[in-house]
Amino acid sequence: MPRLPHRLGAACHGAFDRAKPLLIPAACGIALAAGTPALSQMVNAIEVRGAQFIPEQDIQMTCGAEAGIEYIDLELRAIEDCLMSTGVFETVSLFREGDTLVIDVQELDTRPGRIDATLAYVSQDGVTGSLSYERYNLFDRTYGAVNLEFGAEVQRYSLNLFRTEAFETDFDLGFELAGGRDDYDDRSYTHESLRAETYLGWALSPSTRFEAGIGYRDHRLYDLDPAASALLVLEQTDGISAPYVRLGLRHEQIAPAEDGKENWDQFGYRISLDQYFWNIGSDDPLSDTRLETQMQFPLASNMRLLFGFDAGAVSGTSGNATRAIDRFYPGADTFRGFAPRGIGPRDGTDALGGNTFVKASIELQRDFGEVYRTPFHAGIFLDTGASWGLDDTLGGTIDDSWQRRSSLGLSVVFDVGKTPVSLYVATPIEHQPGDERQVFGLSLSTRF
Template sequence: MGNEQHRCIRRADSSQSVLFVVRAFCLALLTAAIIGLPGDANAQSYRFNSVVVEGNQRIEADTILNYAGIARGETVSAGKLNDAYQSILGSGLFESVTLEPRGGQLYIQVAEYPTINRIAFEGNRRMKDEDMRRFIDSQPRQVFSPAKAERDAATLTEALSQNGRLAARVTPKVIRRSDNRVDLIFEIFEGSKVEVQRIGFVGNRAYSDRRLRRVIDSKQAGLLRAIIERDTFVEDRIQFDRQLLTDFYNSRGYVDFRVTGTNAELARGRDAYFVTFNIQEGQQFRFGEITTVSDRNDVDPEEYHNVLKVRSGSVYSPTEVENSISRMERLAIKNGVDFLRVEPRITRNDRDLTLDVEFALVRGPRVFVERIDIEGNTTTLDRVIRRQFDLVEGDPFNPRQIREAAERIRVLRYFSDVDVNAREGSRPDQVVVDVNVEETTTGSLSFGASYSTNSGVGVSVGFSERNFMGRGQKLTAQIAASETTAQYNINFVEPAFLSRNVEFGLDFSLIETDSDFSLYDTTIGVFRPSLTFPVSENGRFGVFYNATYNDMKDYTGNSGVLAAEVAQGETWASAIGYRYTYDTRRTGLDPNSGIMLSFGQEYAGLGGDSEYLKTSARVIAQTRVLNEEVTLRATLEGGALEFMGSNESRAVDRYTSQVMRGFEPNGIGPIEGTEHLGGNYFAVAKFEAEFPLGLPEEYGISGGAFYDVGAIWGVDSTNAAFPVRSKNFEPRHVVGLSLFWESPFGPLRLNWSTALKKEPGDLEQSFDLTVRTEF
């Protein structure tokens, strides 16, 4: 037992001895590596009598030597050779670089990157090649860079992602050509668009999800998802929606409103997003006490307070505060008071939820506009942009006027991007206003087709340019033709006639009818120049001249009145007139209400064959109720045509169009036998309501109900072969239902109606489909 134990101990001692020897040997090798090898590397050096560059075709050898930084006869270490290698390779001009010392010579072997012969895009359907080229840095006839091509592919992928193609992939491919050239191909897989499947809101109490979804620009995917682009998820659009929601609530008195977060969840199939806006409404505030004070002895605060339109008790709106400040500053300019600043001092009253506003008239800094620099307008003339400013070089600088000018430039819709900033000029009291714009397309060409039971199949071609020749002018032209009617229209508008705030318009129209459904054919031509200018914040006044050509021919009826009118043949009317329009829809105090008033008269008798006075008036009022879910609208409209002397009106002069729903055009009014004559007078009152139907709002469908009462009456002619009925005011009453549809072809309106009261001979129309007009 003892011997066996002794042998085990000896074996253990022997194993430990071997292990010790191995460890000692490894430590010796490691020590030699640490001490000896670096010393050899540092000690190695080279001296070259010449440097030979091989493989270069376009790049000069001297250029490569400059990158290398090795001079002839210079002692060079191995580390310096490695630095030269890295410098040449880092230039981005070569695919590969080799440095090989051969005695007293250094051989530099390079392989140049090829040049780009052409750039092509394959697989793109939603974005044009021209649009994609604007996103990439690689260009033909430049040196190909793999790193730049990869960056370009990433940029294109991001651009497609912003267009809703989140699954898009872009891969750069290279096709070798002769003479060290390559074709750079971007292979594109667009994938399907990622839609916004649902938009929801959390925290809203005052307004429903349905109402808020109408505020934002993003839309839910609906039946027309293949046509409507706004249902595509775009992150930048979501950010814009946050601002739209803030503006909406702030304009309605919710000054504490905040969007606390936006959650966009991608569906499992990665084909749709669920977007949720987390909002905090706060309380609605109203205007409290409105006062005006002045820190300047040359300014009377009462005079400036009198121009305010905001009143205590109305819903608070930052926009109204801004408008009030603008009115005061315009009054200061009118009175010749320079450097007046209006500071709104707001006191919050949480107990009664009001905001007291004190407008303080103070002296602003003496800063002048040195100059206005405009860049980026490749088509639009400088003067078109400059006339949007209320100030010029040398005027006192007013930041508010600069912001208002920037908004006016954006409203022109001539530019895709507008950036207006002010910076210090050549002196501290001078400011330079920089205007940077990016042009966009302003013209359009339209084609259309139509069908009606009276006119048959029709086609139309239209051209529109809202920035004609870069002068800010509008030019439209349209030709429409059907089996029974041909119509030609040309319209030209100069918004700044003689560099003034006066709009000059020139209209020409020609309508020819040749129909088996009508008792006679007509030719009507109108030439109308006009001038329109503002007379108040909401009012505009226009004057015009009308030269009208009328011809009635080929009569096939039995009416003595129409037969006598057709017998007169061609007639000319030369008239002058005016029209006043008052519109509060954009600048009114209440964002939910508006009113539009229009009144005009036209006198003919300055030459021509006719002498008459034509008067027309129209009033429209609209408001939203029930948390803005229901829109109520009322319209009052009327017209009077008074012929003078021995002249009598003709059917082409009288009111014959559809003035109220429920009846056909020229379906009510004076009638001889079975033939409607039209009337010298008309009056109509229309009342309607628009409301949701409970359908998903992405369908763009809502409902409505209406009630119309009106009449056409009055005829001058005494040539009647049969008794003329409905010569006096005899109102008709109509009720009906409407369906509004925001279709891809434009906003449409479908009306179903029934007459509660009508007269013998009236032509009812129980259904009609029209293009919806917005108030």
């Protein structure tokens, strides 16, 4: 984006030959006609207020507001006019608070509701269809979304509401209602879940966000096959209904996408940490911790190295045992080279999940630009990790020990028309008897 020079006379001198369509020529004329010098003041910081859906950095840079520059009042008025000329703001006001320049905006409601129908395939769930509706400013400063997802083995639904600057504070307020049913054909039981949660979000910094939520969940493990594991028989339940608490922390330093393309030229990382306390006040209280991390190291303008580390741990906090519907099941897209629920403790053909899991991955990716007029990049990867630990091994008849698995493979991402396609081919290089393998994985989604 072109920036507004910090001396207004310079802006007037070359505004048109540099083709700055967002600047208002009248501001230049006023400044030149005044003919008298104006006092300027150094700005050491920029703060954007009132932004709901437009990124604050975009608002700041569109018309060239920058820290470390002296501004006179006429220059501030010119930046106001420039921002108003974009047609996305109802009001714009620039003013100083000490050495901070405040850009206070009120956005126009230019984002109507949208309805999407999607047909997707992922290795975990097979073919699924979804119908979704979303609207920004469904209510004042409130985003709303409804999503329905259905397939042969899985059905899910969710409702989300999110309000910025709730109660005229720096906190955001959210509400989520989510539920579903899954009955995978490689599993000996059916799982149903329904939960509702209200949460507060607080941006500790532009790159760090903290969330705290309280909710209520009902979930059940039922409809067991006659040949199901004896452990699953012990763990079946018609329903556990109880409150829960969630704490979440997100931090990321990722270069923003440019023209819809990822920025491969800069180092970046993201970290996500969630802590759940499930089933509070019941006989089955649980502590559930989940960590996701990813780092990007640029090697060239078209090549990068990706590192990932994911981990989780769940345990009873009152001497109680976990259930199959509480534990972790790495596989398929979350552990390439192995089938969904393909690794971890097993009893015969029944995957039981593990109380703990870790997975590390390293992938070298190259962007090949456009191949046959479609964006195309590919990589080579190594995944390694394990899922282990049960509270009840049926007298030692189930092996729940740490046993590392690893896989090596190739990944490809490209578009078919407007449909993004991600696929991989992987082979396990470390595995255990009873593991379910999956050499090929595919993920695609097309929107109607």
